[in-house]
Structures are given as C-alpha cells and as structure tokens.
Amino acid sequence: MYSDVDSSWIATILSFIASYLVTFIATPRIADFNKRHGIVGVDYHKLDKPEIPEMGGLSMLTGLSVSNILLLTLYPSSFWRTISLLLTVLSIGCVGAIDDLIGLNAKIKPLLTFIAGLVPVVLNMMAYPKIYEGYLSIPFGRIRITILYNLLLPIGIAVASNTMNMCDPVNGVMSGSSVIISATLLIASIATGRFYASPYLASILGCVLAFYIYNKYPARVFPGDTGTLSIGAAIAYASAISGLEFIALIAMLTQILNALFTLLSLGSFIERRSISERPVHILGDGRITVNPNPKAPITLTRMLTASRPMTEREIAYSFFILTGFSCILALVTIPLIPR
C-alpha cells in the first residue's frame, strides 16, 4: 500500500500527528504519576538538586505504540513491518523499565538489549513477504549478507539503544538529538524513494519532538532508560527497515563517538550510578566545569567544558550543533547509497 506515493504521504502525516499528540498529552500525566509514586531522579546539574520525575520515556513508547497500531489498522498490508517495529521497541522498552525500576548490571543491560533485538529476526522468519532480505546498502554498492544480517541487526539495535542511553548528559540532549536524527532519516527515506519507511520514521519524530518540549532545559521530566533505550532501538530498526543503516550510522556519529570515548576511558561497561568520579562539577554560579580528576571518565561533556565552564543550555546546544553536523554528513552520503 505504501508503494503508492499519496497513501504514503497520508500515512506519514497521520503517524506523525498521532505520535506527537499522544506523547504530548501523556507526558505530563505520566510525569505526575511517577512523581506521586516516588519514581524520581536527581537533576545533578542544578544547584538546588531538584527531584525530577523519571521514566517519562513511557509516554514516547505510548505515542509510538498508538501511531503504529493506527498504521496496523489502516495499512494491514504492512502488518509484519509494523508489528516487528512495535514489538522490538516494546521489548527494549521493557529492558529500560526494569533498569529504571530495579537497576540492571551494566554488563547485563547490553546483553538484554541484544536479546530483545532478536525479536525482528524471529519475526522475519515467520513473515511473508520478508521484512528484510539481508542486503546492506552502503556507499558504492549493496552487499548480500543473508545470514550475517540476522546477527548484525540485533547487534545494531543493542549498540544504538545503549549509545543513546549513554548520551543524555544534560536536559534535553537525548530528545533534541533524536529529533535531528529522526528528521534526517525521514528526509533520507523520502530522498531515496523509500516511502514505505517514512511513516515509521515520522512516528519516531513525532514522539521525540513532543517529549523534547517537556525534557528541554529546565527539564520537567526525564526519559529514563525506558525512553533512551527504546528511542535508540526505534531509530536503529526503522533505519534497517528502510535500508538506511549506513545513513543512520553517520547521523548518530556524535552519540557513537561519545560512547566510544566513555567506554575507552572507563575500560569496560560500568553503570553510571557506580562511577565514583563524575565527569563534570557545578560551579557556584550554576555553570558546569570539567572535573580535573584523571579518574573521571572522558565524555563529550567533559571535553566540551575543558575549554571553559558552560551553562547547561550551552552544552545542549553544542550537542545539537555536533549532531546537526553528523546529520549533514549523513545527507551528503545519500547520493553514494545505491537505490
């Protein structure tokens, strides 16, 4: 049904509106509920250390689910594609929710996200027609990796979700960066003629855009691991559906490099709650400055503040500018990707 350009445009707009509205309405309600039930996190980058409702990412999951259920109802011919995205994101969301509520070991979390990433592989075995054929579109050509793709897909989902999870240092960074990345992928899907994938990317864009309104500085709600992991997984799997894996990789370079810096400086996966030295300190005037202790992890925020103390808003904008730069490179790469 999506092969028809008009119906694809309608599906894209409908899924964006549904996802945006549901997330916009659900976020304050979920935040209130979580605050009443003690599901809160401390905003370390404020002088008065306020308690902010955590696990607000549930609203993005709700928005994504409603828009995908709408797509399922209106476009049953895309059943397998839609249901696989929905179930993958919900499975990763469950891993995030467990982590938010009881806390998971830093080594177990990537493993669980990998296992949840196997959902589309299993569904692809049952699906007719196949959700993906095992071709990887990279610059200069397409390579057929039928068997290997089944391993690379869950790895990609686990990497993207954990990368997003590691790149939420100050208010609004994860949601704002996701807006830029998903908008880039939506443009890429249209520019490369992969209209069938646009509704899924539009649903991601809708929910992160609505969530950003509440998550931007000063944050009224935190996404929690429920939000960061599931949005990373949604971006990864939607790019796999649309054959834009390489474009997504380039668009997420800022987040990936930040994760690599952190992992290389820590030496292994370590849960952020158990890191003794925070990468940055707060000055008396509320600005954020570098932690001079060499044991502190080397994160992008720490390096940005090494030049001069910055406000939380300045750090967030620096992240957006860097993500925007990666996304421009991703768009420049589009002509190199075979149709």
Added chain:
Amino acid sequence: MVRLGFFLNILFAWLLLLTLSYLTVNVVAGLTLQNGYLLSFIEAVSKALSVAILIVLWLYIWKKLSKLYFEKLLKDRIPASDR
C-alpha cells in the same frame, strides 16, 4: 577550539567509514572461490573476517588519533595545580 576538534573527529570518522565501505564493496566483495558448499562457506567466512579486520583497523586509527588530540587538549586545559 574543542568544538572544532569534534567537527574534525566526526569528519575523520566519516571519511574512514567511506573508505571502509569502498574497500568492502570493491575488494572484499570481489573475493570469490570456486563453486561448492565448503568453498562458499569459506568464502563467506573470509569476507566477514575481512570486514571485521577493517572495522577493527578503523577503530584503532580513530582511537589513536582521538587519544592524541583530546588527551593533549584535556591536559592543556586543566590547570597543573588541579592535576
């Protein structure tokens, strides 16, 4: 200056990825052995290994250069009295 460093870092990672995909498409994908179940299995494994080696090489070069630049940057920026 720091932000410029990051721009260059991202640009460098992008160029390395493009080189990696060029090598994958034009060199690794060109590796062919004669027909036969065992030979095609060996062919697939060797292709996967070649790509894995290229990715490790990509990470190694990126890590070396980033370390060189950013560690020096952090050392220069943090006052000696704090170190």
